[in-house]
Amino acid sequence: xxxxxxxxxxxxxxxPLAGKMIPWFSWLAVLFAIAGLIISFAVAPTDxxxxxAYRIIFVxxxxxxxxxxxxIAMAFWAGLGLALNARLSAMMAQALAPTGAMxxxxxxxxxxxxxxPMWGTYWxxxxxxxxxxxxxxxxxxxxxxxxAIDDPRRADRAGALLALVGVVxxxxxxFSVKWWSTLHQGSSINMGAAPxxxxxxxxxxxxxxxxxxMYTIAIALMRVRSIMLExxxxxxxxxxxxAPLSLKGDA
Amino acid sequence: MHWQSWSAFFNMGGYAxxxxxxxxxxxxxxxxxxxxxxKRTKEALRLTRLLAQDS
Numbered sequence: 128x129x130x131x132x133x134x135x136x137x138x139x140x141x142x143p144l145a146g147k148m149i150p151w152f153s154w155l156a157v158l159f160a161i162a163g164l165i166i167s168f169a170v171a172p173t174d175x176x177x178x179x180a181y182r183i184i185f186v187x188x189x190x191x192x193x194x195x196x197x198x199i200a201m202a203f204w205a206g207l208g209l210a211l212n213a214r215l216s217a218m219m220a221q222a223l224a225p226t227g228a229m230x231x232x233x234x235x236x237x238x239x240x241x242x243x244p245m246w247g248t249y250w251x252x253x254x255x256x257x258x259x260x261x262x263x264x265x266x267x268x269x270x271x272x273x274x275a276i277d278d279p280r281r282a283d284r285a286g287a288l289l290a291l292v293g294v295v296x297x298x299x300x301x302f303s304v305k306w307w308s309t310l311h312q313g314s315s316i317n318m319g320a321a322p323x324x325x326x327x328x329x330x331x332x333x334x335x336x337x338x339x340x341m342y343t344i345a346i347a348l349m350r351v352r353s354i355m356l357e358x359x360x361x362x363x364x365x366x367x368x369x370a371p372l373s374l375k376g377d378a
Numbered sequence: 379m380h381w382q383s384w385s386a387f388f389n390m391g392g393y394a395x396x397x398x399x400x401x402x403x404x405x406x407x408x409x410x411x412x413x414x415x416x417k418r419t420k421e422a423l424r425l426t427r428l429l430a431q432d433s
Contacts, residue, residue, distance in 0.1 A: 173380065233407060244396050
């Protein structure tokens with residue numbers, strides 16, 4: 128099987144491909160979310176220490192994972208765009224940033240709504256919470272920096288530098304519960320160790336994580352399509368999209 | 379299924395506020411984001427069409 132990946136590295140080739148991929152990832156996200164929610168609320172048992180409050184884990188942990196995964200993906204695309212001067216890569220980074228910020232925000236808020244009943248406080252300035260808050264600032268900083276620079280290619284380069292420098296924060300978040308003493312509980316899943324939770328709890332969490340993952344791909348593809356249209360408005364391929372002959376395709 | 383009744387389910391063992399707030403906010407954010415991105419794409423396509431008509 129040989130696919131010419133470079134064929135799709137130009138916006139005009141990627142635009143219709145992304146359009147075809149969006150429904151698949153959207154439906155996968157819906158299916159995984161339905162399965163995940165059924166397990167989260169109907170199958171997974173009550174936690175013997177935390178009662179029903181622990182069910183927040185089914186949105187909190189997947190959101191926190193996605194916040195880190197999206198940051199790494201964003202930095203990867205931004206870095207690739209910087210190294211290869213590839214405009215589609217830079218657009219992918221731009222498309223991921225708002226969703227990354229959203230999941231970071233959700234991880235923080237659902238975490239504080241889990242912390243309140245369990246720790247007695249919405250917020251503590253410990254390593255895990257603070258480094259996740261810094262991640263939110265990095266996402267917002269990336270978006271604000273790009274928005275502040277008029278020339279899109281210069282905005283891409285400046286954003287890429289910020290994104291790449293900020294990558295150092297991701298391992299800090301991940302290992303913060305090991306490196307510093309913290310209120311936050313340890314990792315739910317460790318490589319090479321048996322999970323410390325009931326199998327159905329783990330399944331619910333993984334299904335919700337898959338749902339968020341599929342959702343992220345779908346929404347990033349949707350957003351990158353609008354970014355392509357906005358940034359390449361004056362190019363022939365965008366103009367040809369609205370030529371009379373091709374009007375039927377995209378409304 | 380370990381819920382005795384719908385009201386027990388909605389009560390979430392006394393943690394209803396925290397649990398439903400977390401899930402509700404997540405759902406709200408996702409729905410809002412999908413609507414916002416769709417609007418953005420529609421607007422971009424509309425401007426594209428306007429531009430194509432002008433030229």
